[in-house]
Amino acid sequence: MSIPTLIAYTNRWSVRAGGRIEVKVSGRSAKYRADMVRIRSADPNPAGPGKLFDDVPSHFEGSHAG
Numbered sequence: 001m002s003i004p005t006l007i008a009y010t011n012r013w014s015v016r017a018g019g020r021i022e023v024k025v026s027g028r029s030a031k032y033r034a035d036m037v038r039i040r041s042a043d044p045n046p047a048g049p050g051k052l053f054d055d056v057p058s059h060f061e062g063s064h065a066g
Helices: none
Strands: 006-010 023-027 031-034 036-042 051-056 062-065
């Protein structure tokens, strides 16, 4: 069994615009990169809309110490 090098979770599944959400991160590497995306579709079916993600600017965007 492989142990992940990075584990992250949030305190909520979703949040309204302007709301707050906490992200907890734990990892074995010295650095990790964080970005916020809006998932519009995660359908892997080739006949479906596919995976659609929108970048969302955030204050935590970028590289951080692990």
